[in-house]
Amino acid sequence: MIDYANIPSPCYVLEEEKLIRNLELIDSVQKRAGITIILALKGFAMFSVFPTIKKYLPGTSASSLFEARLAREEFGGQLHLYCPVYPEKEFPELIEGATHISFNSLSQWEQFKEKTLLTHISPGLRINPEYSPVETEIYNPSSPLSRLGIRAKVLGDKLPEGIEGLHCHNLCESNSQALLNTLEQIEKLFGHHLPRIKWLNLGGGHLMTAKSYDIEHLIQVLISFKNRYPHLDIYLEPGSAVAWETGILRATVLDLIETPGPLMKSGVRSQKSEVVFETGIYPPTQKLFALKGQVLDPIFLIIAMLDVSFTAHMPDCLEMPYKPRIRGAREPQAKEPRYRMGGLTCLAGDVMGMGDYYFEKPLKVGDTIIFEDMMHYTMVKTSMFNGVKHPSIGIVNRNGIFNLVKEFDYQDYKNRLS
Numbered sequence: 001m002i003d004y005a006n007i008p009s010p011c012y013v014l015e016e017e018k019l020i021r022n023l024e025l026i027d028s029v030q031k032r033a034g035i036t037i038i039l040a041l042k043g044f045a046m047f048s049v050f051p052t053i054k055k056y057l058p059g060t061s062a063s064s065l066f067e068a069r070l071a072r073e074e075f076g077g078q079l080h081l082y083c084p085v086y087p088e089k090e091f092p093e094l095i096e097g098a099t100h101i102s103f104n105s106l107s108q109w110e111q112f113k114e115k116t117l118l119t120h121i122s123p124g125l126r127i128n129p130e131y132s133p134v135e136t137e138i139y140n141p142s143s144p145l146s147r148l149g150i151r152a153k154v155l156g157d158k159l160p161e162g163i164e165g166l167h168c169h170n171l172c173e174s175n176s177q178a179l180l181n182t183l184e185q186i187e188k189l190f191g192h193h194l195p196r197i198k199w200l201n202l203g204g205g206h207l208m209t210a211k212s213y214d215i216e217h218l219i220q221v222l223i224s225f226k227n228r229y230p231h232l233d234i235y236l237e238p239g240s241a242v243a244w245e246t247g248i249l250r251a252t253v254l255d256l257i258e259t260p261g262p263l264m265k266s267g268v269r270s271q272k273s274e275v276v277f278e279t280g281i282y283p284p285t286q287k288l289f290a291l292k293g294q295v296l297d298p299i300f301l302i303i304a305m306l307d308v309s310f311t312a313h314m315p316d317c318l319e320m321p322y323k324p325r326i327r328g329a330r331e332p333q334a335k336e337p338r339y340r341m342g343g344l345t346c347l348a349g350d351v352m353g354m355g356d357y358y359f360e361k362p363l364k365v366g367d368t369i370i371f372e373d374m375m376h377y378t379m380v381k382t383s384m385f386n387g388v389k390h391p392s393i394g395i396v397n398r399n400g401i402f403n404l405v406k407e408f409d410y411q412d413y414k415n416r417l418s
């Protein structure tokens with residue numbers, strides 16, 4: 001059992017054993033299906049664990065100059081590049097050491113064709129399969145007005161001279177059926193190009209390390225596709241799946257703020273003045289917040305003010321939107337008192353807006369809050385908005401020992417600003 005009380009707060013804490021478990025599973029998929037799986041740095045780029053990841057995955061995919069530099073400096077191996085648009089000035093440095101590159105448009109391919117063909121990098125085009133199971137618009141790469149990937153009509157019947165591969169990314173935390181649908185759509189719209197290319201990169205969004213994922217079906221889908229196109233090298237480049245459920249964000253309750261609580265729809269005020277729990281008594285709050293003309297739910301809502309921020313440290317909770325599990329808490333049932341998690345920036349909406357939590361034991365200042373599954377798309381997306389301290393980063397190794405990898409200080413904040 002990890003003793004979180006002895007870990008600094010706030011802190012992202014990776015559990016090495018869980019990462020290795022994911023990597024072993026991903027490795028078994030690539031071996032059994034006869035494909036190659038690389039790490040998408042945009043989802044997870046905690047490079048102190050790259051030595052572990054490298055034992056299983058032969059490379060990375062990068063979507064910016066800095067990701068490419070990090071890949072070269074800290075990972076090595078295959079480097080697949082895909083940027084929605086390549087800046088002319090960065091291109092020569094960007095492609096150093098790359099093995100594959102995908103262009104988002106025919107015009108970008110035209111612009112960089114000469115420079116690319118002078119190297120050994122294998123060029124490809126990102127296609128838009130005009131299908132995605134992703135319903136959250138901000139995460140749907142194939143929405144009708146998407147700027148990502150070339151549509152079949154635009155690409156036409158013939159691939160441009162020199163193109164050796166196709167790249168398709170249209171999934172997000174998706175299952176193997178979504179991959180099967182994608183492959184069918186690729187064959188329908190782009191099937192005539194497949195005999196002429198050497199590789200097909202099927203992007204990320206394959207959540208193969210999730211408990212509910214049907215690994216056997218994934219392998220069967222990939223093998224059956226490979227049987228139809230045995231000449232193709234197939235790549236997957238997941239980010240989330242690598243770091244899925246491998247660690248937490250440890251936070252602390254700094255203050256508790258009472259609110260009037262949600263209004264009752266029925267308009268009936270309960271006579272109860274206190275709510276009794278197994279482990280404590282919550283005080284009545286409706287008296288405190290009886291606003292004129294409003295009928296208040298006696299079941300109160302308290303905001304737990306934390307030493308972390310949703311907008312700065314867990315942006316997916318606002319963007320996706322996504323509600324993380326909190327250890328020891330659960331969904332509140334009707335009439336149960338609830339806690340809303342609040343961040344420490346001044347943004348009015350810096351709260352876990354996707355819903356509240358019920359805690360068996362009333363929270364108190366100083367309590368530890370553990371947000372589950374906080375490794376992917378957190379550290380790579382965080383900001384220092386409002387000058388709030390960035391959570392530290394640490395690893396619990398296989399022996400259960402905690403190592404602090406990184407702490408942030410005032411200079412990290414200041415250096416970004418002038």
Ligand SMILES: Cc1ncc(COP(=O)(O)O)c(C=O)c1O
Nearest residue numbers: 040043169203204205238239240
């Ligand atoms: C081109 C590309 N490849 C790979 C990924 C990684 O996806 P995921 O982390 O969902 O597996 C993304 C995510 O946005 C992407 O845009």
